[in-house]
Amino acid sequence: MDFDLQWLLWGLPLAFALGWFGSRMDVRQWRREQKDSPKVYYKGLNLLLNEQHDKAIDAFIEAVQQDPDTSDLHFALGNLFRRRGEYERAVRVHEHLLNRADLPKSERVRAQYALAQDFMKAGLFDRAESAYRALEGTPFATEARLALLSLLERSRDWRAAIEVALQLEQAGTASFAGRIAHYWCEVAIEADASGQTETADDAIARAREASPLAARPLIVAGQRALQRNEPAQALQFWGGLMATQPAAFNLVARDYATAAATAGEAGSARERLLGQYRRAPTLDLLEAIAALDADASNRRTRLLAHLRSHPSLSAAQALLQDGGAALLGDVESTALRDAVQRAARPLHRYRCAACGFEAEHYFWQCPGCLGWDTYPPQRLEDL
Numbered sequence: 001m002d003f004d005l006q007w008l009l010w011g012l013p014l015a016f017a018l019g020w021f022g023s024r025m026d027v028r029q030w031r032r033e034q035k036d037s038p039k040v041y042y043k044g045l046n047l048l049l050n051e052q053h054d055k056a057i058d059a060f061i062e063a064v065q066q067d068p069d070t071s072d073l074h075f076a077l078g079n080l081f082r083r084r085g086e087y088e089r090a091v092r093v094h095e096h097l098l099n100r101a102d103l104p105k106s107e108r109v110r111a112q113y114a115l116a117q118d119f120m121k122a123g124l125f126d127r128a129e130s131a132y133r134a135l136e137g138t139p140f141a142t143e144a145r146l147a148l149l150s151l152l153e154r155s156r157d158w159r160a161a162i163e164v165a166l167q168l169e170q171a172g173t174a175s176f177a178g179r180i181a182h183y184w185c186e187v188a189i190e191a192d193a194s195g196q197t198e199t200a201d202d203a204i205a206r207a208r209e210a211s212p213l214a215a216r217p218l219i220v221a222g223q224r225a226l227q228r229n230e231p232a233q234a235l236q237f238w239g240g241l242m243a244t245q246p247a248a249f250n251l252v253a254r255d256y257a258t259a260a261a262t263a264g265e266a267g268s269a270r271e272r273l274l275g276q277y278r279r280a281p282t283l284d285l286l287e288a289i290a291a292l293d294a295d296a297s298n299r300r301t302r303l304l305a306h307l308r309s310h311p312s313l314s315a316a317q318a319l320l321q322d323g324g325a326a327l328l329g330d331v332e333s334t335a336l337r338d339a340v341q342r343a344a345r346p347l348h349r350y351r352c353a354a355c356g357f358e359a360e361h362y363f364w365q366c367p368g369c370l371g372w373d374t375y376p377p378q379r380l381e382d383l
Contacts, residue, residue, distance in 0.1 A: 078114055087122035094118060106139075113140040116147065125151055142173055153370070158183040158190075179372055181211035182364055185220050192224065200224070215241060215248035215377075216364055222252060222259075231259035235269070242276060248377045249276065251362055253288035266292045281310060282382045283318065312347070312381040347381040 074097050081090035097103060097111040116131030128151055135144035145168050152161040162183045165176040184207035191200035204224070207217040222237035238256045242249045249256075253273070260269030270292040277285040286306055290299040303318055349358045352375055357368030359375075366374045 075110065075114065078118070082114075082118055082121055085121075087118050090118045091115065091122070109135065109138045109140060112138075113144065116144065120147060120151060125155055142168070142171060145171075146173075150370070153365075156186070158186045177211040178214055181207040181214040181217055182372055183207075184210060185216050185364075188220060188224075213244055215245040215251075218245070219248070219252055223255065226255060226259050231263035232265075234259040235263060235265065239272075242272070246276060246280060250282050250284040250382075251377050253282075253284045254291065257288040257291040260292060281306065282378060283312070284379075284382075287318070348379055350375045350377075351380055 074093050078090045078093035078097075081087070081093060094111050094115040098108060098115065103111070112131060112135055116128055116135065119125075119128035119131055129148060132144040132148040132151070135141055138144075145164055149161055149164045149168070152158075152164060162180055165180050165183070168174065169176050184203045188200040188203035188207070191197070191203060204217055204221050207214070208221070211217070218237050218241040222234040222241070225231070225234040225237060235256065238249065238252055238259070241252070242256075257269065257273070260266050270289055273285055273289045273292070277289060283306070286302060289302065293299055349360055350362050351358045352363075352366040352368055352371070354371045354374040355366060355369035357366055358380075359367070362377065363375055365372050
């Protein structure tokens, strides 16, 4: 079949015309999209990057008014309100998103998570808990559980916190054995305060089961035994603590000496404490040893040796209070003792390794950063 060149002459101009028309349509569409895209949105982003939050909020509000169907604008505006502490306005923005029937499922879940964060920051813990629980089974489930765990800790709902921590462990997020042990200890302390001895016993057993090497269950178990006038059992718990967590034993060294004296085991307990002191000398251990030694000269000799090998204001203060003037010459004066006491007082504290929060008492959960086990069990001078 012969090819008609006439069709080629007609086809080439037609193909060129169609190509030109198509390119013009693409350019017009691109220009239309650029025109429709709110320039105020980019202005808001620029203001946000320059830390001009007030002007950025105004720009995003204007952008939302121009393009009310864009969910990203609402999220940006809501997050800005939350960062500014305007939680009520943030809640309104995210609730408006949730009330939209055309919102995709992924964006709806995102809005639910943002709303939960708004409630949490605003201190509306009941509503925050409901909002976080509504995210179960969504891509935000892990983040919601972690936030819910923090919320339950604040509200001291320890049993619910245990349940959430176990869910996080089962999901492979991390190990929460140490936290779970703390939660059970808190349950035991609250049960003891209300006279529920059996509940407290069960809680301590569960704490030790959750984390067999954790220090706090053994400490609490020994304290409870001593309160029940069972010093021998307290010594057994704290003896296990000395073997597994020697650093944490400093927290109960003096109580250990009291239990040993009550149980009639002062001699053997003193030898165990001396062995522990030789391995890791601290002033807490030295004071516990002194409580079991009736010979005042031995106490002063050990204090002086500690002061020479580990010079500290706390050791100097203890030596002065224990009649160390006879060894140190003319230093016995009220002014000197007061000066040393004032200088040593800040060093008697414990310091959080995470945030630096200092306290005279030891905390298992830092009041500053709310971290668990962030306090070394030694005072500042012993670190």
